[in-house]
Amino acid sequence: MATTTTNGKRKIVINPVTRVEGHGKVTIHLDEAGKVQQARFHIIEFRGFERFAQGRFYWEAPTIVQRLCGICPVSHHLAASKAMDVIVGADKLTPTAEKMRRLMHYGQTYQSHALHFFHLASPDLLFGFDAPVEKRHVLAVLAAFPDVAKKAVLMRKYGQEVIKATAGKKVHGTGSIPGGMNKNLSIEERDALLKDADTMLAWAVEGLDLCKKTTLENAEMLLAFGSFPSNHLSIVREDGCLDLYDGKLRAKDADGGIIFDQVAPADYLDYIAEEVRPWSYMKFPYIKSLGKEDGWYRVGPLARINNCDFIDTPIAEKERQEFMALGNGKPINATMAYHWARMIELVHSAEKFKELLPDPDLQGTDLVVTGTRRDRGVAWIEAPRGTLFHHYEVNELDQITRANLIVSTTNNNEAMNRCVNVVARAHLEGKEEITDGLLNHIEVGIPAYDPCLSCATHALGQMRLHVQIIGPDGAVVDERIRG
């Protein structure tokens, strides 16, 4: 663990952040006066896919790319497929293929959001941030709210069944291929899913109500927590509707003013650039027209709900209006509002199950289209954690010569860093020792963004937390290990 101190600054290291899947490290740099000079969220991110993909064939990308993320493989599967649609010249998919992919995506969103809320977020919301550490854990939720926890497990399972029925497998499916799909939905698969669709919607609404109730009851504390203005980036449908699967890029500023709108995937490099900072492997994307300092943005559920003009499913739309009323017509800039927005999307996904499943197009047999072959394919999708960009270049021998991915967590990178800064300034300033409250607040802030760290090999909530304060002379003045 890095504990060296330079330039008379003190550095606090929190490593790793609990309840975030994968590895993360927080360092808080204090100056001589004990003031927070800077806080940094370090992510040890997957790297190397871009190189690994080089030389592989374009049709392999949707399957291979799933190896890089254990948490949202389906989002990568679909984003790569969409980019390869461009490569094979499939500009419009058949209705069957398009709806199958959407169903897969709503399945992924549903299971991921359910997991996130009930496992990662609900301990904070249900027990409060300052609750003892043994309570801030999904097992405590299980003990105190057995019904909620049981439903969460079944919701996740349902989402996975949707994935299996569309992708062929719960993990590492192959369903989506360049130009379409390799399967439709059989009547048996449809009926098995339809049977529980009403329940899934009802439970999603219950979850949303629970989230809303706890948020509003503790509004003063929760909505103020980690609140800071930001730009918001997401894709929206051409008519401004929320669309998690496809659309054009829209960016709004903290007051809701449009920065750009209806940007096509192929043009993303004209609008978004990525900054490299020496202390982090993960890049910092920003909106070009605003520059490196001011161009950073939030992505994910909060940005999507803020950005869209409406939602095309009735319950989610009603909930969106209620949510947006908090901001009096302006975007919501509170970190903890992510959870609420996420639950609106959970409901939306369940409404989409009910809309899509009875659609006879899903039993169609026209699955793949092709057209004029291209050598560059860019596509995006709203992954559960935020906008995911896939960009490939392919040579005449069908090999990928270049790949560039901007994943959701990278898009949220600066926002998470800002969050840690805001929290550190509010809760650490002037204190000489590391308190539970401080640790808790940092730990609560980061998971709200739901970063998808490199691998999900660590059991949730079972990470050790190691914190050090280093004095100006480089000596450890305080140190705590939790977990």
Added chain:
Amino acid sequence: MSQDTVNIIIDGVEIQATAGQTILEAADAAGMYIPRLCHHPDLPPGGHCRVCTVKVNGRPASSCTFPVSEGLVIENDTDEINAQRRRIIEMLFVEGNHYCPSCEAGGNCELQALGYRLGMLAPTLPYLRVKRELDATHKDVYIDRDRCVLCGRCVRASSVVDKKDAFGFENRGIKKRLSVDAVHGLGETAVSAADKAAQVCPTGCLTVKRVGYATPVGRRKYDKTPIGAEIEKKTAKV
């Protein structure tokens, strides 16, 4: 019973074979599966892989090349022999670079299917992590040597069926590799996607381009039934 008929015993079961058949062919005809990898029914036997090894009158022999004769007593489906087969398959896995979950041959691959059938759960031998080349130079067919098991099917098919002699082997032992009869790769050969050679690879090595994952999980060759089941099915008719 004609003159050509010979009687042999496989795993205690007496079967009638035709003179000139190999043990493997006779077993197939009787609905008894002998695991094999380099053998292909449309090609002359290669005798490379030794997966088809059985005991003939107590001595090991490769059944894909051993001709039947009256009174042979053959052991096939025994723990000892299957353990040896599993070992061979395992060695082939760790010698190459096999990432089944993302391989387009998955579910249709004979190596993978043999691994399942023979109960190879996870390799116990260390991976060699060798660097092997991908040959993408042909516009319709590629060679991913990471997945080559050196079975020689493509070599035989190109020679015997396609009459092109496009493939061969170079080097020996652990350095042995599939070669093509060209300086700059497969693209310079006369091979076409319609060739027999392009249809017979048991793994995802010699593969026709742009087919990819066209068959969904659940409908691939070995999703529902293990490798060999198509031969054993015939037993019902016998």
